[in-house]
Amino acid sequence: MDLSGSSEIEDALRRVGELLAYGGHSYAIVILGGAALNLLGIVERPTTDVDILAFASYEGGKSRLLHEPPDPMPAPFREAIRSVARDLGLDEDRLNAGPAIQWRAGLPPSLPDRVQRRGYDSLHVGIVARYDLIFFKLFASADAPGPLSVHYQDLLALRPTADELSSAEEWVRTQDAAPEFAGILAEVVRHARHDLGIDDTAHVGRDR
Template structure:
């Protein structure tokens, strides 16, 4: 079953309820990708999963979420069965980004949403989602990421900031050319000279 905005909210609320019933430790999860866009009403398309980018530790620092806690895995499996979601609907696909580096000020721009006393979800700001989506387009090519980026309708300055950050994500000699070509393909070729 594909996840739309209502399904996302229902699944996360069910997850919070199950964690509370199980007496689980509090979970503080940073959600990225299409589900973060859906949760904030920025897109209307469906997505297959909920990407956990990071956890927020007691010191308000972002940490790699892997491995997910056993209580979270068990609750996620139960939600998957009840709502007929993909067994891997809650995953840590983008977790490498924490060690690779996030846009400066990322944490300060997160929006916090509580789903009961045990589950807190943090959603990246539109500005940061533009950064992450541009990197996804450069890394994975045209498709849903470029579609999402167009819907986010970044200004030249936002896309310039995102491009400068994306350039820090790969030290290979060919990477700047990939970023430049991506900007051109997206209709922002005029920004290349400003990078």
């Protein structure tokens, strides 16, 4: 069973936060992917997971200190997730740290400064900002190419500008040094620029 959209995602997060509060625990996480896109109102579609990019510490209301999610994640957090998943008829791994592998290759520059914070009782959720989601969705589109892929459709829904798409392309190039990946990335960007109606002449000077 999927989470059908923003309201179901928020309900699941709130239930986890309430269970954590009942047990006297509190955690702060940062999420990305389809759940983040739904919560930001960029899309309204089913998603299979709530992807955790990082655990966080907050200073002055902003997410300043991000760190790789612990493996395994804290037992009270895992138990709250499992309990909510059972109650809602979801798979118990719906809230997971799969994207944490991104820490090995690096995050988009200054990502922590743009994280948008929300509170669900004792679960504090940072949402990766639209600007950074463009980077991740371009990377995912190149990794699973095809105009019908959910990642590519999400990229279009983010409506990147020419400058945003070029900045994302430069970052994505650093994530995979394989020559064949560079070719795939260039093709994805070319299609995205066409589908978004972005003038290719602004891109010529950036090509390498």
